[in-house]
Amino acid sequence: MAESVANGAANRGREVVRPGDDVDFRPLYKQIKDSIIQQLIGGDWRPGDKLPSEFExxxxxxxxxxxxRKALDELTVQNLLVRQQGRGTFVATHNPHRALFHFFHLIGKDGSRQLPSSRVLSCATRRATREEEERLDLRPGNQVIQIDRIRDIGGLPTIVERISLSAKKFSGLVKISRDGLPNTLYELYEERYGITIYQAEEYLRAVAATEREAKLLGIRPGHPLQEIARLAMSIDRKPVEWRVSRCLTDRHHYVSLID
Amino acid sequence: MAESVANGAANRGREVVRPGDDVDFRPLYKQIKDSIIQQLIGGDWRPGDKLPSEFExxxxxxxxxxxxRKALDELTVQNLLVRQQGRGTFVATHNPHRALFHFFHLIGKDGSRQLPSSRVLSCATRRATREEEERLDLRPGNQVIQIDRIRDIGGLPTIVERISLSAKKFSGLVKISRDGLPNTLYELYEERYGITIYQAEEYLRAVAATEREAKLLGIRPGHPLQEIARLAMSIDRKPVEWRVSRCLTDRHHYVSLID
DNA sequence: GAGTGGTCTAGACCACGCT
DNA sequence: GCGTGGTCTAGACCACTCT
Structure with a gap:
C-alpha cells in the first residue's frame, strides 16, 4: 500500500518537502494538513466520508x-474532521446540533436554547446590490438569489431575515424552494451543492424596526432590534452567503463566549 | 533534580495516577494540565513568570x-501560557494588544480597530442588587463597587458603561480610583489584586436609550443602543466582574468570529 | 556554547467499536 | 479478534535566544 499510486491523495502526499530544501520549509505536519485541506476543498473527501487510517x-x-496524528488533531480542533476511537476519522458534517450550538447564538433569557422554525416569504433572483457584490465577491451585474423569511421561536415571530446567495453558485435553488426549503439551509448547501459552510463573521448593531419589520414581528416601528449580519464562508474561505437578520431581543439575547 | 522535594509543585506533581488504579483514571497529560492550572489559580506562578523547562x-x-509538552501545548491554546522558542514558557499576561483583540469587539464600520478612552463618572460602594448577587455569586447584603464611565472612540462619546465588582475582593479600589483608573481595568485587577480575567460571556441585545444615556451620548432618548452585558471570570471560572455597556452602533459594530 | 522549545521517529500498550 | 484512534516513552536533530 505504500506505492505512489496516481490518485490525487497519494500524489499530493508525496509532495512533502523535507528540510535541506531550506527556504520556505514548512513542518511536515503542516504540509500534510494543507494537503488534506486541499482534498477537502477539491471534494476528494466529502462530509461524512471516512478518511484512511493514520497508518495508511x-x-x-x-x-x-x-x-x-498531529495534522489530524489540528484539523479536528478546527472542526474540519471528527475522530472516533475505534471507528476512524471522518469529515465533519452539518447537523442540527452543530447548527444550534455553533451557528445560532440567540438564546432565551432563561438560558433555553431552541432552533427557530422558518416561514419563507419569498425566494427569487435579482441583480446584486453594490453591498452584495462586495460581500459575496461578485462581478458587477451578477445575479443573486434572495430569500426572505421570518423565524419563530416558541411560536412567536422573532427574526426577520434576508439571505443573499450567488445565483450562479446556487442555480436551481429558486425552483427547489417551491417544494419548501429546509429550516437549516447549511445542510442543503452541503448536500445539494457540495458547499460546506465552515466559518462565519457576524457583525452586530442595534437598529430601529422599519414599518415592514414592525408589522411582521408585531411590534411598533422604531422598536430596537438586534441586527446580525453574517458572512458565511466555505472551507477555502470564499464568501458563500450574506445574511441580515433583525431580531427581537425582548425575550432572547445573543450570546458570545470569549475563550 | 528528580527527587520529590516538598514544595507545592513537586508534591502535586507526584500525585499523578497511573493506569491500573483503573477507576477515574485520567490521562497523565490531563492530570499535569490540571496540576499546572491549580498552581496558576493558587498564585504559585503569576502572570509573566517563567515556568520550569519541559525537562525539569x-x-x-x-x-x-x-x-x-502535550499539557503545555493545550494550556497555550487556551491562552493560559505563552511559549517562546529559545526562551521558555511563560504565564500569559494581560496587555493592551490582548485587551483590544481578545476582549474588545467593537470595530469601526471601515474595519478600524481602536481601544476607547475612558472618563470615569463615578466610583463608589453600595449594596448589591439582586441581579449582581446572582451574577457575581454574592451573599445577600454584600457590597459592590460600582464604576460608571463613558468611553470615547475617535474623540466621540460612544459607550456608557456600568461595572460592578465585589467590594470584598476589590477592597481599596474606590480609594485607588481617586488617583484615576487605568483605561484597561484587567491589567489593574491582575497587578493590584492578583486576579486574572481569563474568560467571559457576553450577552447582547438591542435597547432604547434612556434620558441619561441620550444626554451622555448626544443622541435622542429612544435611539437604539447595543447593549453588551459581560460576565468576566478568573482562571478558576469564578465570576469577577459584571459589566453592562450600552453602545452607539451608528459608527461601529460588534464583531463575532465563528470558528 | 548552553539552554530552550519545535519537529519527527519508532515502537509500546490501552480503550473502543465492530462483527 | 481485528482495526481504529488515544496515550506514553525515549531519543534524535533543528531553530531560536541569550551570554
Whole structure:
C-alpha cells in the first residue's frame, strides 16, 4: 500500500518537502494538513466520508504515524474532521446540533436554547446590490438569489431575515424552494451543492424596526432590534452567503463566549 | 533534580495516577494540565513568570518530556501560557494588544480597530442588587463597587458603561480610583489584586436609550443602543466582574468570529 | 556554547467499536 | 479478534535566544 499510486491523495502526499530544501520549509505536519485541506476543498473527501487510517496516511505521505496524528488533531480542533476511537476519522458534517450550538447564538433569557422554525416569504433572483457584490465577491451585474423569511421561536415571530446567495453558485435553488426549503439551509448547501459552510463573521448593531419589520414581528416601528449580519464562508474561505437578520431581543439575547 | 522535594509543585506533581488504579483514571497529560492550572489559580506562578523547562517539569512529574509538552501545548491554546522558542514558557499576561483583540469587539464600520478612552463618572460602594448577587455569586447584603464611565472612540462619546465588582475582593479600589483608573481595568485587577480575567460571556441585545444615556451620548432618548452585558471570570471560572455597556452602533459594530 | 522549545521517529500498550 | 484512534516513552536533530 505504500506505492505512489496516481490518485490525487497519494500524489499530493508525496509532495512533502523535507528540510535541506531550506527556504520556505514548512513542518511536515503542516504540509500534510494543507494537503488534506486541499482534498477537502477539491471534494476528494466529502462530509461524512471516512478518511484512511493514520497508518495508511503515514504510509502515503512517507512519514511516521505521529506526524499524521498531529495534522489530524489540528484539523479536528478546527472542526474540519471528527475522530472516533475505534471507528476512524471522518469529515465533519452539518447537523442540527452543530447548527444550534455553533451557528445560532440567540438564546432565551432563561438560558433555553431552541432552533427557530422558518416561514419563507419569498425566494427569487435579482441583480446584486453594490453591498452584495462586495460581500459575496461578485462581478458587477451578477445575479443573486434572495430569500426572505421570518423565524419563530416558541411560536412567536422573532427574526426577520434576508439571505443573499450567488445565483450562479446556487442555480436551481429558486425552483427547489417551491417544494419548501429546509429550516437549516447549511445542510442543503452541503448536500445539494457540495458547499460546506465552515466559518462565519457576524457583525452586530442595534437598529430601529422599519414599518415592514414592525408589522411582521408585531411590534411598533422604531422598536430596537438586534441586527446580525453574517458572512458565511466555505472551507477555502470564499464568501458563500450574506445574511441580515433583525431580531427581537425582548425575550432572547445573543450570546458570545470569549475563550 | 528528580527527587520529590516538598514544595507545592513537586508534591502535586507526584500525585499523578497511573493506569491500573483503573477507576477515574485520567490521562497523565490531563492530570499535569490540571496540576499546572491549580498552581496558576493558587498564585504559585503569576502572570509573566517563567515556568520550569519541559525537562525539569517532566522530571518533577516523573513522566516523559512529550507528555509534559502535550499539557503545555493545550494550556497555550487556551491562552493560559505563552511559549517562546529559545526562551521558555511563560504565564500569559494581560496587555493592551490582548485587551483590544481578545476582549474588545467593537470595530469601526471601515474595519478600524481602536481601544476607547475612558472618563470615569463615578466610583463608589453600595449594596448589591439582586441581579449582581446572582451574577457575581454574592451573599445577600454584600457590597459592590460600582464604576460608571463613558468611553470615547475617535474623540466621540460612544459607550456608557456600568461595572460592578465585589467590594470584598476589590477592597481599596474606590480609594485607588481617586488617583484615576487605568483605561484597561484587567491589567489593574491582575497587578493590584492578583486576579486574572481569563474568560467571559457576553450577552447582547438591542435597547432604547434612556434620558441619561441620550444626554451622555448626544443622541435622542429612544435611539437604539447595543447593549453588551459581560460576565468576566478568573482562571478558576469564578465570576469577577459584571459589566453592562450600552453602545452607539451608528459608527461601529460588534464583531463575532465563528470558528 | 548552553539552554530552550519545535519537529519527527519508532515502537509500546490501552480503550473502543465492530462483527 | 481485528482495526481504529488515544496515550506514553525515549531519543534524535533543528531553530531560536541569550551570554
Amino acid at each position: 496516511l503515514a504510509a502515503r505521505y512517507g512519514v511516521s504515524q505521529g506526524t499524521v | 517539569l517532566a522530571a518533577r512529574y516523573g513522566v516523559s518530556q512529550g507528555t509534559v
